[in-house]
Each structure stands twice: as structure tokens, then as C-alpha cells.
Amino acid sequence: MVSTNDVLANMNLSDYNIDHAVFLNFGSRSSNAEASITNRILLKATSVGIATNRNIPSFAIPFSGLVRGESSSLAMDLGIANKTIQISGVITDQIISKKGTGEVKNVAMTAQEVAQLIHSSVDSSFVQPMQNLNELIILYPSRVGDDYNYHAGNDANGVPFGENTKHELLPLIPFTWASRALDTAFTVGASEFPSATLADTEDYKGITGFISNFSCEFVAGQIITFQLGFTEAIVASGQAITDLSNTED
Secondary structure: OOOOHHHOOOOOOOOOOOOOOOOEOOOOOOOOOOOOOOOOOEEEEEEEEEEEEEEEEEEEOOHHHHHHHHOOEEEEEEEEEEEEEEEEEEEEOOEOOOOOOOOEEEEEEEEEHHHHHHHHHOOOOOOOOOOOOOEEEEEEEEEEOOOEEEOOOOOOOEOOOOOOOHHOOOOOEEEEOOOOOOHHOOOOOOOOOOOOOOOOOOOOOOEEEEEEEEEEEOOOOOOEEEEEEEEEEOOOHHHHHHHHHHHHH
């Protein structure tokens, strides 16, 4: 269980723990990675914009205004929505931890190198799991769990979580579009709402998709700023193609 205070306490330490609340996972990231930052890029986000755009085709009903004196439209709810995220922030020097089939490589990259790493990753596909950034994690404080009860356990002061728990002491969970169990009645195959009590062997499950755009600006003597757009999607993977091929055989 991680809180905002825990994240802030990790800043400026060299133990390779999470010290940001927004980060990107490479396709090679696994739940049993050696460290919290392995195969990840941590983002110093100053703003996060989340948009959910619902798409319901509609058309006017002919002659409805003649009969009722009031025109009407018919809408067809096909369950279509576009979900996008826009992130603004700054890039600074950062420890980058990469692990492929060999040993873990921990290196201190300059801000310019981190920016180039992201650009080169956006320019890749799922075929390159060491390059492909396919999951976005946005941690936010949460009071209420999947069952609409306050999270079990106590805060750092030993007080049970409740309506008066301060934000910085609340557990952090990853943002997703999943609904709580009570809200998923009559729903089949609903996504699981994030848990606040992840075991040591588990990992945050965030938003899968792809980076639709990334831009940064190098200004002499200034920090590097960036803009990043992420689109939620189920991206076809190499394993998905393999499974499809096996089915056709």
C-alpha cells in the first residue's frame, strides 16, 4: 500500500523506488521486475487531462414534429467511447533501469537523453517490447474500495481509513475506467477495480494503449518541457497474432 507521503519520501534517494505518481511502462515490464523503476520511465507531470468522449449516433425522426408539435431524435447507444489523456510536464535527469534477457542496467541519463528515449520509443511498435511504451500509470488517492466501503487497514498514524483521512495518507491506486462491483450489476466481463492493497509480487495495472503524440522543447539554459498524448486501446500484440494463427490452423 503506497501513499502520497511514501512517494514524496522516496524523492532524491538512490534506492530506485517510485518517486513519481505518473509513469510509463515498457512492453518488457513484468510484475517480478527487480526494482520499482525497472523498464519504466517516470514522468514529472504538472498537469494531467483525462477525456472520455461518448459516441452515440443519432438522427432526427421524420414527421415527429408534425404529429406531436415537437420534433424528436432517435439515438443508438452502441457502447462506443474514445478515452484519451494529455499530460504536460518537465523532463529532468533520471535513473533509467532496463532489463532484457540479461542483467539489469541502471544508468543516469540526462534530460535530453530521456526525451530522446521517449521519442525513439514512440517511433516503435509492439514488435519491440524493449522500446514500446504501452501502459500508462496515473496514481491518485482513494478512500473507497471496490465494495463501496472505506479501504481496509490503517493510515501511517495507525488510524483506520475513513472520511476524514487526509489525502496524503490515503492509499494510491492507478486510474482506470473500471467500475466498482456494485456498479457492474448485469455486466458481463467487467474489468476489476484496482485494489489498494497490492501484494509485493503484484504490480500496478494501469491504462493500456499507445502514445499518440509526444513533443518536447529544448531551450538553452531552461528545463525541458513536454506534451504527451495517450490513447486507451487494446493494441494487438505478438502473442495475439500467434493465438490467432494457432486458431486458424
